[in-house]
Amino acid sequence: MYSPMPADWRETNRRRWDERVPLHLASDFYDVDGFRAGKSALRDFERAEVGDVHGKSLLHLQCHIGMDTLSWARHGASRVVGLDFSERAVEAARELAAEAGLGPERATFVAADVYDAVAAVPDTAYDIVYTGVGALCWLPDIRRWAETAASLVAPGGFLYLAEFHPLTDILDDATGSRIEHDYFARDAWIEDDPAGYTDLDAGYSDEDAGAAGAAATGTAPPTVHNRSVEWQHPLGDVVSALAAAGLRIEFLREHDTTLFARFRALEGRDGVYRFPADRPRIPLMYSLKASKAG
Numbered sequence: 001m002y003s004p005m006p007a008d009w010r011e012t013n014r015r016r017w018d019e020r021v022p023l024h025l026a027s028d029f030y031d032v033d034g035f036r037a038g039k040s041a042l043r044d045f046e047r048a049e050v051g052d053v054h055g056k057s058l059l060h061l062q063c064h065i066g067m068d069t070l071s072w073a074r075h076g077a078s079r080v081v082g083l084d085f086s087e088r089a090v091e092a093a094r095e096l097a098a099e100a101g102l103g104p105e106r107a108t109f110v111a112a113d114v115y116d117a118v119a120a121v122p123d124t125a126y127d128i129v130y131t132g133v134g135a136l137c138w139l140p141d142i143r144r145w146a147e148t149a150a151s152l153v154a155p156g157g158f159l160y161l162a163e164f165h166p167l168t169d170i171l172d173d174a175t176g177s178r179i180e181h182d183y184f185a186r187d188a189w190i191e192d193d194p195a196g197y198t199d200l201d202a203g204y205s206d207e208d209a210g211a212a213g214a215a216a217t218g219t220a221p222p223t224v225h226n227r228s229v230e231w232q233h234p235l236g237d238v239v240s241a242l243a244a245a246g247l248r249i250e251f252l253r254e255h256d257t258t259l260f261a262r263f264r265a266l267e268g269r270d271g272v273y274r275f276p277a278d279r280p281r282i283p284l285m286y287s288l289k290a291s292k293a294g
């Protein structure tokens with residue numbers, strides 16, 4: 001349900017994320033064993049759109065357990081820094097880095113709120129600031145996020161964002177064709193639901209999906225911290241915030257595929273989900289690149 005921002009939003013979300021770290025490490029969704037064996041955690045379109053990262057420094061905001069962050073290092077980034085407010089996620093990321101043979105000079109992880117990133121990260125600026133895939137919905141203030149992220153982009157560098165499309169937040173979970181929520185809602189979306197996006201093979205019910213994320217009924221171990229506070233961010237708000245923060249939008253792409261069965265009507269194939277061929281499509285994800293003058 002929509003609600004004014006609760007004072008404890010940060011602690012509420014952090015507790016939820018902390019508790020989910022061991023579940024995610026054990027999940028098929030994250031496929032940590034595959035990652036350990038050398039598989040990249042990044043999506044093909046992200047790699048294609050970001051381009052060659054050899055010799056570049058990269059900051060990943062809201063890095064979770066660091067698999068995406070470390071994948072950029074494996075693809076050639078000279079130095080990666082991951083930031084997340086979940087200590088448990090950061091500890092897991094550090095362990096994965098050590099296992100991958102990526103020492104602190106190549107891969108550093110810090111525990112901090114994204115709004116405190118400027119003070120928390122080791123360097124003043126990075127060639128690439130990367131974020132997304134379920135990140136922005138956890139932030140109440142998109143302008144402050146854009147200012148923070150933009151300030152950490154080095155001159156001549158860029159920010160790259162890949163996210164679930166905000167249109168998908170407002171449609172019914174079954175068909176993805178009926179408008180059920182307000183696209184322009186500013187209030188927080190609060191849920192109390194143990195389900196999570198890593199339980200997908202366990203089924204899916206109408207009650208499961210929140211305003212900004214996937215969910216499914218699950219066979220996962222019981223969880224205690226199930227409350228979440230999320231926000232919708234219309235596409236125009238995100239783009240305008242980045243432009244206002246001084247970045248130049250290089251592209252904004254909308255994608256007809258997503259990473260999980262956000263709507264029951266979606267069909268999964270080759271690791272992505274899309275509407276059946278006989279259904280009109282809507283954008284399910286978007287990605288953008290925004291650069292800073294050299």
Ligand SMILES: C[S@@+](CC[C@H](N)C(=O)[O-])C[C@H]1O[C@@H](n2cnc3c(N)ncnc32)[C@H](O)[C@@H]1O
Pocket residue numbers: 013017062063064065066068083084085086089112113114115132133134135138139
């Ligand atoms: C779905 S993950 C996104 C990361 C990555 N795409 C992934 O799937 O592994 C969202 C992450 O945002 C982090 N997070 C949420 N709110 C945050 C905040 N205010 N500051 C820093 N990290 C935050 C959570 O701890 C979580 O690890």
